Amino acid sequence: MAMPRTGSLLSARLLGTFPKQLVWASASPWSVILRNHQSGYRRPGQPKDKRWLWQRINFDFSKGVDSVEKHLGLLKDEFLQRWVGPEGKPLVEHMLEQTRVMWEFRGPPSLNQWIVSSDQEIGGRSEIYLKLSRNNTTALLYGTLCSVPPRDGETRYSGYISMRSRQPRGLLDRKKPHDLSSFNTLHLRIRGDGRPWMINIGSEGYFSHQQDDMYSYFLYTRGGPYWQDVKIPFSKFFMSSRGRIQDIQHGLFLDKMNTIGFTLGDKADGPFQLEIDFIGVCNDPTHTEEFAYEIYKRNPEV
Template sequence: MLGTCTPFLSLGARLNLKLEPRIHSATKLFSSGYTSEINKSFGFSEKSSKLFPSKSLNHINPRNLHTSLTNYKKYKKSRLEQFKSKFVSAEDLNKRPSDLEIAKKGLPPNQPTLQGRIERDRRHMFHQMDPKHGYWTNKPVPVMEQMKIEMRSNPKKLLTQSFQIVKGEVEKWTDEVKGGEYNVNKNLREAFVRPGQRNKEWGFQSELELDEWIVTRDSDWGEGYSSAELKMNSAGTGAVFSGELSTRVPADGRTEEAGYVNIASVTKRKSFGRMKLLNHWDNYTHLTMNIRGDGRKYLLNLKVKRDLDITWDDRWHYPLYTRGGPYWQYVKIPFSKFIFGYQGMIQDRQQRVPLRIMQGMSITLKDKITGPFQLEIKDISLHNDPFGDDEHFAYEFYKVPNFWIGL
């Protein structure tokens, strides 16, 4: 009798189940020949009496041995239910946490909707659907959809505004032609930059110049508690980028890291909404800045125009170390020193920044230190100093197999 129970006991030990009391009671009932009582002892119903067709415990099916009160197979979702659970109904896309839940958990007030969370968390290795990953302040509506809406409401007003827009764009194009935007001789003269020549790209001496920059914080998207602003200094000689950096993570069950502020240059446009590239950067060797910082480390980011969606997040970075104190700091950075990264991660296969397709730049603070910050900027300029930097690219090129990095 003990020999017949040994396989069952070893199986129960391997499953780490507490079956000893039921095994002893089942052994006594087995010696009496009561198969139905054995089924009740193990928690099986009378319909499962076929599990014990004879007086040998070797016929027990190990798949049915469990001590839980519920059957896993009974509550297991079907493949169709698992497939449906991956989709969200249209009426649930605009749902967001209630004001009561936001106040109870201490969440940032502007929590995203369910659709916003899905768009921000969506990642694909070979495709990127949204250039901003769902982080839109005013998401553009497709032209045809906007025209359909306005055509239903007021078609006369739509036609009038359309002609006015076209007229304004034609006037812009005329000014570009008169100003020599398409003059070959003028462009050739500007392409030849003398050694030591400087060109101020962005100034910070007026409110109109400050409008060329956009301030963003993690609190803008409901993912943090940082604050920041860009305003003129008291003397009117520059702009002050200041605020409070907070590394506190919201208890929303989604955000894993918080604490960043950023200013980014507005993309320049020509007539008819065409992007104006900063291709004249290719004639210079250094990026210069006049700043007065607080001792913190900021990050400079250069953005270039990319056509393929998987390269939209390509950036070139360089740290900006500031000194605290009342004195201004002159920063001169060679373009060969900027490091290539993708979505904030340094890449193994490095390359020099392509200045011919330059689109803009940004300044980020994310040093994981909670507290106030202040960065005063007087100007951002370009400098041609061919004798100050004789390197084409300052970093080593590693030979990395293509399949490691998906290229």
């Protein structure tokens, strides 16, 4: 039986001016269709889609051949990794690993690992673009933020953009989360324009009511021409569900990390820019904190 999820009274203080819309899409077409069908949400003014689920998928023979080749390659990789070690690394190297670069931008294929979205999905006017820098070694996220809501008579808030990594997939299109249980700190090298961003981490839960859980923390960029190295312990991330911070908090499941993303929604209309060199994780032996926030209990232990 699922536990009730409630919003915390501290949501307004922690979230500030960030929007409550968190746009997350799955890489599987079946999961996207089922999620949209179950939620019942559609853009105001749009007619309801009355087609059957199987009628919404584009069946293509060439697509099927490419999919078979892809999954045969994944089957080969997973079979060989069982003999070598986790993620193709020797077991000793995996146990002694202290740092790991998760995402870096060293060519056009690295951009395919990310998805960008904005409030245009609900009729807004914000624009977002992602491209490589001039030297093809960093990613440049830029665009224009506009907080004017669409004139549909229902939407009251607008003005957000987001960028998130794609969900890793294994054989037969199943989810393949990242195992970061050996690390305790997120390491970023960025160069921003002084705007406050929110870092969102999606983790695979153990129950069905945890599918909308998100772990977030604020990233304050300095602005200017200098690079900024940011280290954020995973214990600092607080949990929210559908944009509301939960009263019952718990730490991030590091062995089930699915995606990481960046959201901007400070209601400051105008251009924005964020340059990213790499995103990695590390193990800081001096950091011993398990969880930074108070955990409320209805019946505390005496």
